[in-house]
Amino acid sequence: MELICPAGTPAAFRDAVDVGADAVYCGFRDETNARNFPGLNFSRDELAEAVSYARTHDVKTLVAINTFMAAGREALWQSAVDDAAALGADAVILADLGLLAYAAERHPDLRRHLSVQAGAANVEHIEFLVEAFGIKRAVLPRVLTMSEVAALTRQVRCETEVFVYGGLCVMEEGRCSLSSYATGKSPNMQGVCSPASHVRYRQDGREMVSELGDFTINRFPEGEAAGYPTICKGRFVVAGEDGYIFEDPVSLDALSHLGALKAAGVAALKIEGRQRGRSYVAQVVTEIRRQLDAVENAEPAASPLNDTLRLMSEGQRTTKGSYDKKWR
Amino acid sequence: MQHRRLGLTLGPVLYLWDEARWRDFYFRVADEAEVDTVVVGETICSKREHFHANVTTAVVDRLAAAGKTVRLASLALVTLERERKSVRRLAEQDALELEVGELSAHAALRGKPHSVGPLVNVYNAATAQVLGARGAVAICLPAELPMHSIAQICQSMPAMRFEVFGFGRVPLAISARCAHARFKGLTRDNCQFVCGDDPDGLPVDTLDGQPFLALNGVQTVSSTCHAVIGDLGSLRNAGVDAIRLSPQVCDMVAVSRIFRAVIDGSLDAGDAWSRLGEAYPEAQFANGFLHSRPGHHLVLQ
Amino acid sequence: MLPFPIQKLLSPVPLPVAGRVAQASLRRMLHLHPMLFDRLGEFAGRLIVFHPTDLDLEFGVNPRQRSVRAARPGGIAGYDTRISGPLVLLLGLAEGRLDGDAEFFGRQITVEGDMETALALRNAVEDASLDFATDLAPRRGPLRQPVWTVLDWARTALLAREIAQWN
Numbered sequence: 001m002e003l004i005c006p007a008g009t010p011a012a013f014r015d016a017v018d019v020g021a022d023a024v025y026c027g028f029r030d031e032t033n034a035r036n037f038p039g040l041n042f043s044r045d046e047l048a049e050a051v052s053y054a055r056t057h058d059v060k061t062l063v064a065i066n067t068f069m070a071a072g073r074e075a076l077w078q079s080a081v082d083d084a085a086a087l088g089a090d091a092v093i094l095a096d097l098g099l100l101a102y103a104a105e106r107h108p109d110l111r112r113h114l115s116v117q118a119g120a121a122n123v124e125h126i127e128f129l130v131e132a133f134g135i136k137r138a139v140l141p142r143v144l145t146m147s148e149v150a151a152l153t154r155q156v157r158c159e160t161e162v163f164v165y166g167g168l169c170v171m172e173e174g175r176c177s178l179s180s181y182a183t184g185k186s187p188n189m190q191g192v193c194s195p196a197s198h199v200r201y202r203q204d205g206r207e208m209v210s211e212l213g214d215f216t217i218n219r220f221p222e223g224e225a226a227g228y229p230t231i232c233k234g235r236f237v238v239a240g241e242d243g244y245i246f247e248d249p250v251s252l253d254a255l256s257h258l259g260a261l262k263a264a265g266v267a268a269l270k271i272e273g274r275q276r277g278r279s280y281v282a283q284v285v286t287e288i289r290r291q292l293d294a295v296e297n298a299e300p301a302a303s304p305l306n307d308t309l310r311l312m313s314e315g316q317r318t319t320k321g322s323y324d325k326k327w328r
Numbered sequence: 329m330q331h332r333r334l335g336l337t338l339g340p341v342l343y344l345w346d347e348a349r350w351r352d353f354y355f356r357v358a359d360e361a362e363v364d365t366v367v368v369g370e371t372i373c374s375k376r377e378h379f380h381a382n383v384t385t386a387v388v389d390r391l392a393a394a395g396k397t398v399r400l401a402s403l404a405l406v407t408l409e410r411e412r413k414s415v416r417r418l419a420e421q422d423a424l425e426l427e428v429g430e431l432s433a434h435a436a437l438r439g440k441p442h443s444v445g446p447l448v449n450v451y452n453a454a455t456a457q458v459l460g461a462r463g464a465v466a467i468c469l470p471a472e473l474p475m476h477s478i479a480q481i482c483q484s485m486p487a488m489r490f491e492v493f494g495f496g497r498v499p500l501a502i503s504a505r506c507a508h509a510r511f512k513g514l515t516r517d518n519c520q521f522v523c524g525d526d527p528d529g530l531p532v533d534t535l536d537g538q539p540f541l542a543l544n545g546v547q548t549v550s551s552t553c554h555a556v557i558g559d560l561g562s563l564r565n566a567g568v569d570a571i572r573l574s575p576q577v578c579d580m581v582a583v584s585r586i587f588r589a590v591i592d593g594s595l596d597a598g599d600a601w602s603r604l605g606e607a608y609p610e611a612q613f614a615n616g617f618l619h620s621r622p623g624h625h626l627v628l629q
Numbered sequence: 630m631l632p633f634p635i636q637k638l639l640s641p642v643p644l645p646v647a648g649r650v651a652q653a654s655l656r657r658m659l660h661l662h663p664m665l666f667d668r669l670g671e672f673a674g675r676l677i678v679f680h681p682t683d684l685d686l687e688f689g690v691n692p693r694q695r696s697v698r699a700a701r702p703g704g705i706a707g708y709d710t711r712i713s714g715p716l717v718l719l720l721g722l723a724e725g726r727l728d729g730d731a732e733f734f735g736r737q738i739t740v741e742g743d744m745e746t747a748l749a750l751r752n753a754v755e756d757a758s759l760d761f762a763t764d765l766a767p768r769r770g771p772l773r774q775p776v777w778t779v780l781d782w783a784r785t786a787l788l789a790r791e792i793a794q795w796n
Contacts, residue, residue: 009668009756011725038745039668039752068451071473071480098454119449122406124415124432132458143504148407171501171548172405175447177472178500178541181550181623184616186472188449196744208739213622216534226734232501236540237533238511245532245543246507249734278725278755312731328505328516 001261002268003292004062004161005285008040012281013050019282020289023060025093026050026274027191032080033064034117035274036191044083051088060090064274066115067191068096078102085110093139094118095174100133113161114138117174117188123155130158137161137267141173146257146323150264159267165288165309166272168252168321170232178231182213194230201229210234218249225249227314249315254323255288258295276312283308334560334591335570336584337365337468337491339446340401340427342499342574343544344376344524347383353575354387358394360581362588363573366391369401369418371429371445372502373545374411375519388424397425404429404447405502405546427468439463446470446493446572447502451477453484460488467491468572471498471554474620475562482567489569494556495583496574497529497542497549498623508543516546528577528610539612552614552624557604558597559618559629560590578608597629631683631716631787642686648699651688654765655697661764666692668753675709675746681716692750710746714738717787725755726788 005021007013016024027033029041042050051061063084069077077096081103084092091111094100095118103112116139120126126138137159140149153160171178176193180186183198200211207219210229217234220226227233227249236245252272254261261269271288273280287308294301310316321327338357341350357366368388370377380387391398402415406429418426419436426433427443443466450456450467459467466489469478473492482490508530509519523530529542529549539551556563556571563571571591573583586603589595595603604613616625659665666673673693680687680702689705690697698705712719718737721727729751732738740747762780767773 009752011756011758037748037752038672039670039749068449069454071452071477071484074452074454096449096451096455097458098452098456101454101458119430121430122412122432124412124435125406125430128431128434132462143405144407170505171503174449175404176501177470177498177617177623178548180472180617181498181500181541184620184622184625188451188470188472196748199744201740201744208736214624215538215540216536219535220736223736226736228730231541235535237535237537238530238543241511242535245511246503246505246548276730277722277728277751280728280731283728311735312728314734316734322504325517326515 001258001266001292001296002060002161003285003289004268004270005281006166006271006274006276007050007281008035008037008274008276009278010042010046010050012278014053015278015282016285017054017057017059019286021059021285023062023090023268024050024054025062025064025270027064027066028080028083030076030080031070031189031191032067032077034066034115034187034191034193035064036067037275038196040275044087047084047089048087055088061088062091062093062113063089064093064115065099066093066095066117068188069099070189074098078106081107081110091136100129100135104133108134111136114158115174116141116163119172119174121172123152126152126156126158130156139163139270142169142252143172143322145325145328146260146264147325149261149266149323153265160265161268161270162254162261162266163252163272164254164258164261164269165284166251166276167228167314168247168250168272168319170247176232179212182215182231184213194228199229225316233314247319248317250317250319251313252321253309253313253318254320255291255309256320257323258292259301262295280312284312332569334564334568335365336363336587336591337367337570337572338363338580338584339468339493339496339572339574340367340369340371342372342496342547342549343527343529343577344373344379344521345527346524347379349527350380351383351387353580355390356581357584358387358390358396361584362581363396363584365397365399365570367399367401367427367443367445369427371401371404371447372547373506373523374403374408374414375516376521376523376545377414399425399427399443401427401445402429402433404445405504406430406432407504427466434462437463441465444468446491447499450481453481456481456485456488460485465489466569468493472617472623475559475566475618476620478563478568478618479566482569486567490567491570491572492556492563492568493554494563494571494573495587496554496576497552498554498617499547499549499574500541500623501548503546503548506546507548508545511543519545550614550623551612552626553608553611554615554617554623555604555611555613556615556618557587557590557600559615560587564591576608576611578611582607632790644686644699644701647686647688648697651697651699655690655695658759658764659695662757662759665757665759666695666753668756669749672746672749675743676705676707677746677750678705678708678711679719680711680713681719682713683715687711708742710740710742710744710750712738712740712747715791717784717791720761720784721788721791722751723754724759724761
């Protein structure tokens with residue numbers, strides 16, 4: 001199985017290559033990708049350098065162009081695909097049907113991967129896109145159980161890629177307007193979820209309050225581990241009771257499923273976190289590489305090394321997410 | 329420029345209403361509501377499908393007899409085997425036009441004319457063209473699209489019928505996990521249909537007591553009620569063909585008549601707002617999405 | 630927190646001295662990493678305050694003017710973003726040895742004010758691959774190696790100590 005690692009900066013990209021990525025995914029510095037955060041992502045020149053660094057180490061470069069084209073400004077997304085192709089990307093990761101059609105027509109030889117943002121959660125949906133646009137791989141939404149991943153992988157005529165570690169979307173990806181309801185900036189259009197421009201932390205007595213736009217997302221008592229100010233992991237009040245209504249601040253850790261994913265024929269494992277720092281990339285990729293190698297070589301499962309992955313997680317806790325049926 | 333008169337479409341009931349409430353609602357719509365098209369069917373949770381199975385035919389017949397165009401809607405999130413079967417069954421029937429909730433129906437549709445629901449991501453004309461080439465004849469655009477995108481898309485494809493989400497709590501997200509059941513200490517598999525206790529959604533407030541969202545089973549909707557009653561002129565000028573009214577626990581017949589009156593020019597927007605408030609007294613109205621603002625904002629022109 | 634003797638050593642530093650050292654260090658870093666603030670884009674004009682919670686000092690940096698000034702904690706008004714945390718963690722973050730989000734989840738650092746600026750700065754600084762021991766040691770001469778060794782030892786040992794404390 002290929003290990004697909006995130007990079008938000010050229011330095012993180014080189015780190016990922018150095019510590020054992022089989023492929024690194026990244027995006028351009030604009031709203032054409034779903035991690036359009038300040039100071040993050042790649043210029044055309046930086047991508048060219050990254051591609052060549054990756055190539056000398058036999059590592060692939062995947063370019064995420066996975067937001068939805070703004071009507072009337074399609075050229076920005078189309079030129080991102082053109083440039084990714086010209087700069088030697090091994091694949092583009094797309095979600096928008098119109099952009100998939102463009103890429104299939106203009107760059108038939110450039111591999112097209114279906115982004116998780118396309119929210120393709122069943123065989124017929126993926127098969128439709130294989131037939132229409134010749135997608136070679138689909139990144140599956142984080143709504144499927146382990147057995148559904150296995151069944152789907154058997155039935156579709158393209159490779160499948162799944163998330164094994166990192167930030168966890170509780171809602172189906174690509175179909176969530178929670179953030180844009182609160183801030184006016186949308187993951188699908190502007191490539192941001194809980195944009196930093198609308199996030200505020202303030203101290204209220206002994207509590208740290210996180211706010212998104214006009215809404216309080218959480219109040220953290222002193223010493224309690226914090227999370228991102230995302231709505232799906234916020235603390236709210238329902239019928240007079242407060243709590244994490246959708247999900248606690250946690251990250252996904254599905255590494256205990258590596259054997260099952262391999263048996264299911266999954267082609268690639270994805271690590272979330274282009275917005276994270278170099279140290280995250282280096283530590284997380286190193287640790288997962290080690291565990292993956294054990295699985296690939298049919299060695300006894302590598303025992304998790306200290307607390308690296310937990311401490312890198314939101315709320316310093318992890319979950320197996322939808323891979324376990326009872327999560328639903 | 330010649331403008332078509334804006335049509336009105338009643339979207340599917342998003343909440344779990346018991347059989348009697350559901351049937352009586354549609355019978356009254358058939359008899360009294362000022363809508364041209366009615367979309368019927370369960371789009372949120374496949375576990376609810378049996379609730380209305382016994383009365384669906386009667387509802388469809390009554391609506392058709394009243395001169396309404398009826399569409400059948402399919403699920404928005406399809407993962408289970410029984411959900412895939414349900415989509416296939418809907419796609420293969422020829423009696424009524426299908427409104428797809430996602431893109432798994434295409435093979436079974438084999439190019440048959442159909443509609444596309446608001447949870448399919450159509451953000452540009454290129455995407456609408458892809459769907460049009462495969463038989464889509466009407467598309468309800470995503471609720472978060474701003475006016476200038478709506479105009480761009482409509483003007484690029486004059487032959488396609490475009491609808492805009494125009495009234496109701498906005499569908500904001502859908503999950504495999506049921507937050508509604510989870511809140512009541514249950515899992516989705518053993519949910520006991522607790523979402524049926526909240527026919528207009530279960531309110532979610534912030535820790536500071538501000539209304540924010542509402543739970544509808546696996547779906548999350550806005551606490552505010554989206555209402556484009558003040559934007560109908562601009563939407564018509566943008567090239568929109570129809571406005572979608574999404575059923576809430578309020579006087580939907582009155583809502584349809586208010587929209588129709590504004591479209592026909594017999595009611596001005598100011599009066600329309602106060603009458604909408606009477607038809608749905610619990611509602612806080614918003615239209616921010618249309619104006620490139622946070623969705624919960626209300627922009628009055 | 631810094632070991633007590635080191636705190637004791639650094640705390641009575643007069644503001645003008647701290648300011649001059651900080652300005653010289655910044656100039657040196659910018660000389661070695663001319664692209665350091667390039668990624669900041671529109672955020673380069675913001676005033677960013679760093680408050681090492683174990684020192685009786687804070688520093689206000691204006692990236693566009695390439696200037697830094699020192700003050701007592703709370704002494705710099707009108708900042709856009711203020712980042713607080715133990716000194717070695719702030720340095721570890723700047724060098725990319727630590728992950729900012731993880732330190733934030735663990736409540737080791739706090740950010741007040743504009744989050745966008747904080748995020749842009751984090752990403753810009755990380756990509757520059759700073760290395761304070763190498764960058765701040767004399768470039769040549771007999772002191773280079775010993776100074777580097779001390780700085781490197783200090784950063785490694787203090788960081789390990791800090792991490793051990795909050796695990």
